Amino acid sequence: MGSEHTAKAFDTDLQELTRLVAEMGGIAERMIVDSVDALIRRDVTLGQRVVATDAELDTLQKRIEERAVLTIARRQPMAVDLREIVGAMRVATDLERIGDLAKNMGKRVAALETDFHPLKLFRGLEHMTDLVQQQVKSVLDAYAAHDLPAAMAVWKGDEEVDAICTSLFRELLTYMMEDQRNISFCIHLMFCAKNIERIGDHATNIAETVFYMIEGQAITDKRPKGDMTTFATTVPNT
Amino acid sequence: MGSEHTAKAFDTDLQELTRLVAEMGGIAERMIVDSVDALIRRDVTLGQRVVATDAELDTLQKRIEERAVLTIARRQPMAVDLREIVGAMRVATDLERIGDLAKNMGKRVAALETDFHPLKLFRGLEHMTDLVQQQVKSVLDAYAAHDLPAAMAVWKGDEEVDAICTSLFRELLTYMMEDQRNISFCIHLMFCAKNIERIGDHATNIAETVFYMIEGQAITDKRPKGDMTTFATTVPNT
Structure with missing residues (x-):
């Protein structure tokens, strides 16, 4: 009876933790979308709302840590x-x-409030954001469902995001060279x-956590790495 | 006797955890210094060593988490x-x-291997690094010694770093406007x-952890925030 009681109490604790993580996930996903929307539409109010929302995530994270430790x-x-x-x-x-990174973008909205605002420059960013938001959504679903193949698909898909980021850096650099107002x-x-x-890197971290939870060990494969942005900014100099 | 045994066993576990944290701290401090040294001296080998060292920090962090959980x-x-x-x-x-951030700088060394390499542009970065490295050192000492006033001094000192970062951004932007080769x-x-x-922000996080450990609650004061870099890049447009 005693151990059955403990098992039941554990399940209740775990459900509550999972619920809190899902709540955090919903807020974080919203923050990603809102911060980029705010940038594109020059919506300073929305940007400020993203900045303000970050405190909710911080509170939830501390609460999850606290409850996790008490459960253990x-x-x-x-x-x-x-x-x-x-x-x-x-x-x-x-x-x-992820919330911190979205908050940082929310802060930049006010700084971008100039007349010079070429919309085409946002296209690459929008495309990247769509991909990354999908990855965050997929990996959180995989976490909730204990779906290892779905988590591993996110883990491998990170390469595409990194490649887009590298080409976006090249493009932006070209605009900077063309006209110093850019x-x-x-x-x-x-x-x-x-x-x-x-943010995409954090999605792959979560995929690694799903692997660890299910397999009981850390993932050992080297993750494919397409990020070359540290080099991209040197190319147009040649 | 039983509880005395438990208390002793707990102390041994805690000492081991503290030792592992100190080991991580030493590695992280070294990585900060080495990454900026590598940038300034264009030492690609040193940059690569910083990148390689990051895996040690990751392993230690996982080990600390594992041991902490078992101890609880x-x-x-x-x-x-x-x-x-x-x-x-x-x-x-x-x-x-902190290790991830130093690793990112280590990666950039290879990208900066050009003939055009104005040393004066590094001065601001060097100054910032000295300050931040000192903060990381001080807060780790405060953590080890349970020294709340020392931790709070780091917590408040973050403002200076943010101000230097903002002025460095302005300076770099001016160089970019002057000559597109920059x-x-x-x-x-x-x-x-x-x-x-x-990295400075993480030093203040650690100061907040010291506060929590000693005071048993989260710090409630708003931290002074001098970071205006999200705005600094718009100034020379005016």
Whole structure:
């Protein structure tokens, strides 16, 4: 009876943790979309709302950590149960970082409020954002459903995002070279592109956490890496 | 006797955790210094060494998390003891992120291998790095010594770093406007400056963890925020 009670109490604790992670995931996804929308539509109010929302994610992350630690202390879970708790903590940490990166983009909206605002420069960023948002959504679904193949698809798909980021950097650099009025605008977009790319990295971290939860060990394969943005900015010099 | 045994076992576990955090701290500090040294001296080998070292930090962070979780499950610590364990996990997460940021700078060394390499542009970055490295060192000492006033000094000192970063952005932007050959070089330095600033943010996170460990609650004061880099890039347009 005692251990049955403990098992039931553990399940309740775990459900609550999973619910909190899903709540964080919903907020983080919204922040990604809103921050890029705010940039494109020069919507300073929306940008500020993204900045303000970040505090919710921080609070939720701390609450998840707190509950996870109490669950470990009270229920002393082993093996797969323990990995579920550690997994929830890890995913919460990645979602909190995603929020920070979206917040940074939200802050840039006010800085971009100039008349000079070529919409075509946003296309690459929009495309990247669509891809990354889909990855975040897919990996959170995979986490909730314990779907390892779906998580691994996200893990492998990161290469495409990195490649788009690299080509976007090249394009932005060309605009900067062409006309110095483009410079400050393009720098902001470069930082935003890098933020989106980093959000993609956090999606792959979450995929690795799903692997760890299900397989009981860290993933050992080298992740495909298409990111060449640290080199992209030197190309047009040649 | 039983509880005395548990207390002793807990102390041993905690000492091991603290030792591992100190080990991570030493590696992270070295990575900060080496990455900026590599940039300034165009030392690609040193840059690559920084990139390679990051894996050590990742491994240590996972080991700290694993040991922390086992300690919580086995010893069921309460109150201040529990906060010590959670604190070790949080500091390890920040140090792992610091490593990622230094690694990103290490990667940029190879991209900066051009003949055009104005040393004066590095001065601001060097100054920022000295300050931030000092902050990381001080806050890790404060963590090890449970020195709340020392941690709070780091927490408040972040403003200066942010102000230097903002003025460095303005300076770099001016060079970009002057001569388009400076553009790609200055973009790299901007990303590096932003990385250094973010390392400073992690130092303040660690200061907040020290506060939480000692005071048993989250810090509520608003941290002074001098970072205006998201605005700095628009100024020379006026």
